[in-house]
Amino acid sequence: xxxxxxxxxxxxxxxxxxxxxxxxxxxxxxxxxxxxxxxxxxxxxxxxxxxxxxxxxxxxxxxxxxxxxxxxxxxxxxxxxxxxxxxxxxxxxxxxxxxxxxxxxxxxxxxxxxxxxxxxxxxxxxxxxxxxxxxxxxxxxxxxxxxxxxxxxxxxxxxxxxxxxxxxxxxxxxxxxxxxxxxxxxxxxxxxxxxxxxxxxxxxxxxxxxxxxxxxxxxxxxxxxxxxxxxxxxxxxxxxxxxxxxxxxxxxxxxxxxxxxxxxxxxxxxxxxxxxxxxxxxxxxxxxxxxxxxxxxxxxxxxxxxxxxxxxxxxxxxxx
Amino acid sequence: xxxxxxxxxxxxxxxxxxxxxxxxxxxxxxxxxxxxxxxxxxxxxxxxxxxxxxxxxxxxxxxxxxxxxxxxxxxxxxxxxxxxxxxxxxxxxxxxxxxxxxxxxxxxxxxxxxxxxxxxxxxxxxxxxxxxxxxxxxxxxxxxxxxxxxxxxxxxxxxxxxxxxxxxxxxxxx
Numbered sequence: 357x358x359x360x361x362x363x364x365x366x367x368x369x370x371x372x373x374x375x376x377x378x379x380x381x382x383x384x385x386x387x388x389x390x391x392x393x394x395x396x397x398x399x400x401x402x403x404x405x406x407x408x409x410x411x412x413x414x415x416x417x418x419x420x421x422x423x424x425x426x427x428x429x430x431x432x433x434x435x436x437x438x439x440x441x442x443x444x445x446x447x448x449x450x451x452x453x454x455x456x457x458x459x460x461x462x463x464x465x466x467x468x469x470x471x472x473x474x475x476x477x478x479x480x481x482x483x484x485x486x487x488x489x490x491x492x493x494x495x496x497x498x499x500x501x502x503x504x505x506x507x508x509x510x511x512x513x514x515x516x517x518x519x520x521x522x523x524x525x526x527x528x529x530x531x532x533x534x535x536x537x538x539x540x541x542x543x544x545x546x547x548x549x550x551x552x553x554x555x556x557x558x559x560x561x562x563x564x565x566x567x568x569x570x571x572x573x574x575x576x577x578x579x580x581x582x583x584x585x586x587x588x589x590x591x592x593x594x595x596x597x598x599x600x601x602x603x604x605x606x607x608x609x610x611x612x613x614x615x616x617x618x619x620x621x622x623x624x625x626x627x628x629x630x631x632x633x634x635x636x637x638x639x640x641x642x643x644x645x646x647x648x649x650x651x652x653x654x655x656x657x658x659x660x661x662x663x664x665x666x667x668x669x670x671x672x673x674x675x676x
Numbered sequence: 677x678x679x680x681x682x683x684x685x686x687x688x689x690x691x692x693x694x695x696x697x698x699x700x701x702x703x704x705x706x707x708x709x710x711x712x713x714x715x716x717x718x719x720x721x722x723x724x725x726x727x728x729x730x731x732x733x734x735x736x737x738x739x740x741x742x743x744x745x746x747x748x749x750x751x752x753x754x755x756x757x758x759x760x761x762x763x764x765x766x767x768x769x770x771x772x773x774x775x776x777x778x779x780x781x782x783x784x785x786x787x788x789x790x791x792x793x794x795x796x797x798x799x800x801x802x803x804x805x806x807x808x809x810x811x812x813x814x815x816x817x818x819x820x821x822x823x824x825x826x827x828x829x830x831x832x833x834x835x836x837x838x839x840x841x842x843x844x845x846x847x848x849x850x
Contacts, residue, residue: 369738369768373761376742380757395750402698403706476705478752479717480800482812482820485753486707514753521753528810552815615715618707 396491396516403475404489467584468625470494472502474618475519482552483527484614485510490622491518499582501623507588507611508532508576509620520622524614525589526551533579534559534589539567542577545589545608555614557590559606560598568592568606584626689846693728693740696842700724700835701747713830714823719793721747722763723832726792727839729767730774730785741767752804762799766792782836789832797825 418426472488490496492515500512502522510524523529525545532545543559550556559574572592578585590610597604700720703709710717725744729737745760752759770792774780801821806813 363734366734366768368735369764372738372742373764376757376761376764380755380761392750392756395746395756399701399747399750402702474707476751477707477717479704479719480752480797480804480820480824482805482816487705487751487753528812547812549812549815552812552819 392514393516396519400475400487400489400491400516400518403487404473466627467623469621470496470624472496472520472620472622474620483547484524484555485513485527486522486524486617487519488512488522488620488622489519491516491520493517495624496520496622497624501583501587502620503587503623504612504617504620507590508583509612509614509617511582512622522620525557525610526555526614532583532589533577534574535577536568536572536592537575537586538572541566541568543606545574548605550607555610556593557608557610559592559608560603562595562604562606564597564602564604566595566604566606568595570594572606574606574608584623685846689842690736692842692846693736694743696838697721697724697740697743697747701751705751713827714819716820716823716827718828718831719748719796719824720828720831720835722793722796723789723828723835724839725763725767726770726789727785727832727836729771729792730780730788730836731839731843732771734768734771737767737771738764752800754804758803759796759799762803763796766795782833785836786833789836790829793828793832794825797821797828 470490472490472494474486475489476487478485478487488502496512496515498512498515502509502511508525510522510527511530512520513523513529514521525532526547528547530546533542534545535542541562543561545557545559548556548558559568562568570592574589574592576583576585576587576589588611590608592606593609594607595604596607704717704720721744725737725741728740732740741764742760745763746756748759748763749756770788774785774788798821801813801817805816805821810816
């Protein structure tokens, strides 16, 4: 063992570790991404090729039995799609009735979307962050919302030249101002202990008298300027009482299967977009000794569009 | 001529290692390329680096563990250097111990790889989850990091045997 410590290899190792540590500390303190961008330039195109190759079904290479199987599967899918078309027309009719009630406008047309493919998944992140194949050159910037046709997925937290890192809504770093359009109740969607286990989230700060029931649709409020208003987050699966205070929370199952998402859209711009940093958990503090009366009085939240901002103001008020 | 053959063999072996590292990295990163077990994928490049620490000399261990660590940092979306230094230290310690203290058998090698991967998984959990101030640390450990370690351990004998094959096939004979 002593010979190892005297060897040249050990000295080289020490020097390399020292240099690497210096780079690491320098990058951490200055926020420099030179090395990341360098690796991004090499590895992103390779990952894109991998994803493209995987995405194509080579029919000519299939055996007869495989083709038969595929044919059967397509028939089944066709049947399902026809049923969905019928359902779609029914829903369209329903929607046209609701549109007048909710005064929904054609605001979504103003969104600027960029389609992207997931090229890499973080294997060891409990909150399922991933990398997409669009970066600075495609007009992506930090805090852009990431969605699919089913609903909200997350936000862009790091942008490189040809790729970007996406933090999902399952992460503790993201709290979302959310509401039930149906019952006009507001809360904050955030992580809880079951998120890591089954991918569900919770809608916090509901009162005991909440009208929210199972299958209630939860959407974004648009507060904070990160997410546009009305983005689908998920549906309520159950309601429970908080252990630490008298408020209630709803467990939400996200519409998007975040672990399996492969194609996403990035909202690069929308009319209400404001360049604000993401609301962190530190931004929201709720008094743990909040009484039920105080909670009821917090129905002001319902009239306020910005739940997270309200929490900020409360915090500020307490400080004063 | 034998000198040329020696260098050619070494060159071929290191080239194969580089290709192997890139392929393993792609396999572990590209979605849907590897089946999920308990919702996670193994970290193949850790096994690769530790396997080289068991089979190769200090210099090769140093260089490839550094590359593997840098790739891991890049894939985690964090500042380059942290995991690279940790993996380098783990690999060099394993290399030093194995070359001087333990006789290499399949059983001892796989045991060392599993322990090494365990240390690296613990490192990721502690420094990139607990240290960041996240709340549900034990849930994350039980539902993500331990399954990752388990799955990584499961595939480690295959990578070890593959690298033994490469080493024997392209060995420099004195």
